[in-house]
Amino acid sequence: MNNSKIDFFLIDHTPVGGVERVGCDLINLFLSNGIDVDYLITQHNDYEKPHFPYPKEIKYINLDCSTADLEERLYESFLNLKIKKLIFAGDNMSISIALLKAAKRAGVIAIPQYHGSPHAYLDKYISLRDMLGNPYLFFKYLVAKSFRPFKLLKLKKYLLLAEHGVACVSQGSADEIKKLYKNSRAIIDRVFTIYNPLHLGLDRIDCNINEKNNTIVYLSRLEEKHKNSFLAIKAWNEIAHKYPNWELHILGDGSISEKMKGYVADNKLTNVVFYGMVKDVASHLSKSKISILTSNCEGLGMGVLESICYKNAIVSTLSNGGIIDLVEDQISGLLVPRNDYKAFAQSMEKIMNNEQLRIKYVNESYKILSKFSDDGIISEWKKRFNL
Incomplete structure (x- = not known):
């Protein structure tokens, strides 16, 4: 087995989006630098063909399953495909938690690539001006605030499950996570930054x-x-x-x-x-x-x-x-x-x-x-x- 092999998971690799583009660029970059990528696993595919130019040699595994079934399907795939190292898009909390649980059971080193800001998950972006113009938005803001402690706990669960680390795509996002969990040395120590490939020449x-x-x-x-x-x-x-x-x-x-x-x-x-x-x-x-x-x-x-x-x-x-x-x-x-x-x-x-x-x-x-x-x-x- 080639030790220089890293496989990938995306929720869906077919749309036009920043996450899909970065995944494609990173796979191409790995292959051009002697790191094998055999499999790209997806939970589902919305389109017949991907928008971005993924390499022809990649094998696509579309699990076509619900999030409730994802952990078991991933666990089976990891074992059957003999996957040992994996990078995955780690912005969706429920999907990321399911993947990390499956990876731990299968002995896979899985590192999430965190593409966003934790505030995108935790907070509603509703301005005071918006709330004054639409009282319903004030209600939505209050609901979001009441759910925030539970979201913080779920995000913490995800970060602690990522025992091999969390790769934030910016130092700004990494610092935001560390500030949110400033009293947790375990989380602070495992959050780091690896930038997206520019790949423009x-x-x-x-x-x-x-x-x-x-x-x-x-x-x-x-x-x-x-x-x-x-x-x-x-x-x-x-x-x-x-x-x-x-x-x-x-x-x-x-x-x-x-x-x-x-x-x-x-x-x-x-x-x-x-x-x-x-x-x-x-x-x-x-x-x-x-x-x-x-x-x-x-x-x-x-x-x-x-x-x-x-x-x-x-x-x-x-x-x-x-x-x-x-x-x-x-x-x-x-x-x-x-x-x-x-x-x-x-x-x-x-x-x-x-x-x-x-x-x-x-x-x-x-x-x-x-x-x-x-x-x-x-x-x-x-x-x-x-x-």
Whole structure:
């Protein structure tokens, strides 16, 4: 048996999503560096074919089962497939607990890759302004607060079951977990950070910082809650009329896409372009000057990381998770309090009106990319699995 072999589990590897993309990138990175990956196990598949280019040699095992049956099905699979080392997407508490129990029974070294922020699980992102406008949201907020202690216990159970450690994709998320359980040395000692592979080939990126268009890019799923996407056009509405020579390009699709388009139409915003789901993100990032992120929480924010690679200045909300791994406020970009669309608009304006400041932020942010080297990421995973 090859000791340099690590297999993978994703809840579903077929959708367009950050977790699925990172899983695909990491599998490809392992294979290109002499680490075998035989199996990708999934709980279910929503689509016939995966969106991302997983290697052809990978064997897919679709358990097609409920979460209630998952522990037993995984245990049987681990034994039958002789799996000994496993990386899995560890953001869903119930699924992660079932997997860790199965792994312990089967003698599998299983390490969760924690893609989010613990606050995405624990908290409701409902602002005071939202509650004042809709009293029902105040009720939802109170219910969420009452369930929080139970969620903290479930998250603690998950973290203690992960006896081989929890790989957070950002230092920001790792620090949040450690702060929540600051009195538990067992949890603090097993939480660490391994960044997602960038896998872009920076030396091959053709992008001239001085030859970009007056374009702002918003790259994200268009969703409420964690993504808070509506803030992007609400902030743009504050200043769009003053900058007819600038455009906001929205790359992505989601549940509030039509709501956002309706808002743009109602406010007669002619300098907003919706592109939907875009495969060739590079062509947009290479031509734009600024990238924005409006999230309430992001494990790392791969769209921001890609934007930095293509020399875009960053304006982002100060979200929970890993934005602080990528942007230092007023040093390498601008960070704005969550839900403050007026401050967000002012921050965009600040960069739009100051070319020298834009270039300063771009040059400073580019320095962080050394943290995302393929060699460093491979080395960290090998260390964790004693390869």
